[in-house]
Amino acid sequence: MMDVSVIGCGNMGGALITGLSDAGGYRITAYDVDPDAFESIEAYADRTTTDLDDVRDSEVVVLAVKPDIVPLVLEDLDLRAEQTLVTIAAGVSTDVVASETDATVVRVMPNLAARTRNMAAAVAWEAPDENVERMLGDLGEFVVIDENLMDVATALNGSGPAFVFYLVGAMQKRAVEEGLDAEKARVLAAQTFKGAAETILRSEESIEDLIDAVCSPGGTTIEGMDVLWDSDVEQEVGDALSAARRRSAELAEEAEK
Template structure:
């Protein structure tokens, strides 16, 4: 595995995780079966212009908001678009993937760092909001639960640990259980117990609508970014 970047500090930060580092694009991609383009959306075009790839190679684009057709118009390689999230660092990533041909090497790579869902290109803006932006929304909720714990007298570090681990455990339960989230909620809520009292507050609030609004706002921004690249394609 070869990492390529013009920033020496960036290369140094990943040196322990790759076989080779370089600042020369041609050196990085010449013999590569899979080339990952992980750059900011506004420089994708410039990066692609420096890549001379063949149809036998696969280009993985993880630039948010950049449509597949924009990339395909600028390379001969097989294009796979991925929206990952930062939980790849811990092997718990949720990724959305789209492409006409997703090779085995790519599937294995994604399996190694978490879970992935194959979706249509037209669903990418929604997926970007759910799994790409989603970690920030979850961090916000963890923070809110932890702050409630601190207000109740818990030490800040204890409250954060309890809140974060509760989210982690609940997420694992959802992934491993055959029951729906509604059924899981019911399983925790005992009649006249503590959980049902808290859930009544949430059910009577606009919490679900606010979460939906946050997802829609992120989705709309992703669509705006995609439209900008579409206009560039038409120019």
């Protein structure tokens, strides 16, 4: 059993706790200053606490708080060199965190799909950490990147689920307007995204080739794709990602002041 503590039981911290509990093999301590935060995760944690001393002996401590709260937690968090501190705060660099702790610091950008163990995560580290590798592998897929690309990853896989939710919602809404039941449209739209994503991950074909595989000459799909190709939707989606990346960079500048 690996001892893991999660500091901060909000949406992302709760998703990590839920996913690790489902994976099994973890003894999970959940910390938050607000006892009400435990309501949604109490069934998944082995222990809940409002005392920061209770997290200090864990092999891995996950810092899952908002960027502006990170310095406040680090002031009172005393970890040893043999421990690992995983930070998931957007815009807060490894150097900023490492200057306040003796623990090995690993920076990760996860997303909410950790809850269902379908997470996409980016990790930046000086050397691979076996415990973190195991955790990320149990929660989904991860890639290793240079830390100077973490703002892009924050926008892509960190903010990306919200962009996908928006697109699923748009497809559902129009299907309802065309006559489908709302719940059935939701299932079909969501499962379509899930299946398409799985197809990409399992295929070596390019995105363009996969689109062509669905499009028959004179068929329904190419009729719809013509609308997309003639629109600015690709630019708008890209602009949304760039806006999120810029905000991550701004948060980094604020954290270093």
